[in-house]
Amino acid sequence: MDVHITLGEGRGDLAAQVYRQLLDAILDGRLRSGERLPPTRELARRLDLSRNTVALAYDRLVADGFLVGRAGAGTFVSAEPVRGRAAPKGVIRPRPLWRGIEPPAAVPPAPYDFRAGMPDARLFPMQTWRRLVARELRAGAAGYADPAGHAPLREAVSRHIGISRSVHAGPDDVIVTNGAQQALDLVGRVLIEPGACVAVEEPGYWPARLLFRSLGARVVPVPVDAEGIDVAAIPGTARAVYVTPSHQFPLGTPMSLARRAALLAWAERRSAVIVEDDYDSEFRFGDRPLEPLQSLDRAGRVIYVGSFSKTLLPMLRLGFLVAPASLGPALRTARKLSDWHGELPTQAALACFIDEGLLARHIRKATREYAARHAMIAEALAADDRLRPVPASAGLHLCARLVPGVSVEPAPGLAVERLETYCEEGAPQPGLVLGYGGIARDLIPEGLRLLSGSLRGP
Template sequence: MDVHISLEGRSDLAAQVYRQLLDAILDGRLRSGERLAPTRELARRLEISRNTVALAYDRLVADGFLVGRAGAGTFVSAEPVRGRAAPTGVVLPRPFWRGVEPEPAVPGARYDFRAGVPDARLFPMDTWRRLVGRELRAGIATYGDPSGHGPLREAISRHIGISRSVLAGPDDVLVTNGAQQALDLVGRVLIEPGAVVAVEEPGYPPARLLFRSLGARVVGVPVDAEGIDVAAIPRSARIVYVTPSHQFPLGTPMSLARRAALLAWAERRRAVVIEDDYDSEFRFGARPLEPLQSLDRAGRVIYVGSFSKTLLPMLRIGFLVAPASLAPALRTAKRLCDWHSELPTQAALARFIDEGLLARHIRKATREYAARHVLIAEALAADDRLEPVPSAAGLHLCARLAPGVSVRPAPGVLAFESLEEYCGEEPAQRGLVLGYGVIGRDAIPEGLRLLRSRMSAGPETPAARF
């Protein structure tokens, strides 16, 4: 590996080479077993004597940091070298960031009911490898359009037009790195410091935190059986973030009457509605209602979607459809953020959609998720300690806990999420959020039996991830 070495002046050159190579080894930039450039080559690059480089190498060999192999070259010693940490420093982040803890890694569990994670075993990985390999061999070797790969934008506009009745052409689609970046771009373009953003309560915590990080004052608005309570939205709100197709985390769809009321409110208040349609492809029963975007006649809805739930989280491809008045600013924000999303993956996804593979995968996955949904829904309904929230779509179910019921943890064995985690207002609502994307159908009965055995009617305790 070529290591950057910068020489100052013409004195003590061997010592300068020695110190900079030593720093690279101690910092972990040069790892154990890596081959260094030959002395002649490094001397040529640095425009110094080969003997000078050889002297530095010899000293590192003598100190045990390098080892020479006859006929092979010079290598970093196989002895592990502990990397040095960056300076502690005195620079602090803004107050908001001092109070936000990194999302902890969730340990694996035998019975994994975590929400929002699709089953990787259902994904046609061999087909995906073929498509990605084809694009890599094609050799896309230039920067792309910040709005996204043209064929993918065309494919997305057709897909959401057919499957969700979203009104959008290719030029209306902006490809992002997951739905979270879509929300970030919208926030960058629309949120002024101190602006009020209304979110569902309970709701999606990463969206709430993101808007706060951009300087917004975030206000939770209650959700009932019909969706967000429009009458409770603050008059000063400039943005309303909702998940109308499958409310996250309760799972209920927003009624048509409530959708109409929200759009009328947004037009009166000159506000923007962000519609996050994160997993509505997986629908098991009721006919889907029209998205807010297709009902909107005033150009106040921004539609956000993602393939992370439909396919695999690791793909990190999302998109947004915004009114034409916002498109130039959002495209510029995307370019300033990361220029564009990764091109071979975009091109592969375009082929995946155009060849009918996405529709086939959704049909197959929906059948499997529907069977898991039924198993869990029937078990929740049969337990009088739980009050299931009606849901007919997505990758999770929610049930409220009866008063006084608590859940004992089972680390490493049982994993689920509590409704409290999704609440930003006090008092937090109590309940369980059970996903069925990770856990297989055959493991669900035993996992639910274990969950019921951990529930009691004792003192209330938080039912966090276990």
């Protein structure tokens, strides 16, 4: 373990300086129990000190119980637990707007896990993915990369979304991101002025709502009905509107074609931008998907955002955005200034995964499994007269509203999310959001039995 020690100006007590800095490193936890220190001769040479000076500091730490010498092995931090010192609390405070930004409490994992947004990692072809990533690592690509992303991946993504979602985009229109959340962050940095009004769906995707608020935007919730966002309720001052039209999150209903046309007309009249998040729409079990807003847009006012978190794995952090050409340079610059670029081997592996047809094959296989889980849960929700299921034919979750007077009590072993989590404070909509990506099919019946037992009321 290399230890950084800085000696003060002047002669002073050099052994005491070495002692104090090593002691600080141990107490702070930078040197952990069991770690080996450099030999006294080596450390003395690096510090340009006599060996006796360093040995004196070591001996004092051994006498105090912080170090232990092992014959023929060296000197180690004591195996006895050392209580780390807390960092100073400090007086620096974040900007006031951060005081009101706090994500909802996470639902902890449980044996019967109905949390939303979790794909089944067991369905992912991990061996194939390891092979592709290993191949890219062996290629030994080094140096900085294009902030817009690996060129073959941008080309593969443009083909994939063109075929599967009818999105009109070429490789130059695509910017690869670390998930959809970074895509939204880049859009916000480039387009949203502090204090500007951004309209979001209600109920809606809280990570987007909090992100826009963190950028200084005035976020206004707009109600969603059976056809999608209520365009007439969007504030006239809104400069941007964030929507999930293909599979509204969390309700699951698609935006009607008439409502899509009305939203595009609103954006044209108001000189506003539409951020279209194609949330969770890869897995479809019934209806033919409607045209995305991006493909219906004729004025260049739609930014299309997508992610591979559900089709692949959330930990891979792979997403993208498709923007009008007028925004391309600014978005690329914003990406470069935030983290320069993403992880090149992973991007290159995904390009191969798409080009070799492996992504399409994986989606087909996963869709069959998710369709079976979807059907089991939909049937159970429809059979319970305390619930009013919201029809949905895609995605990895289902939503049901609670009949007035019905409440939910926590049940041991059951993880389920409440619809209120996705609503602005003060406007609750009692209901449940049940994901089926994180629970095996054979566990669903018992999980639903626990859920039914947790409902109280009429």
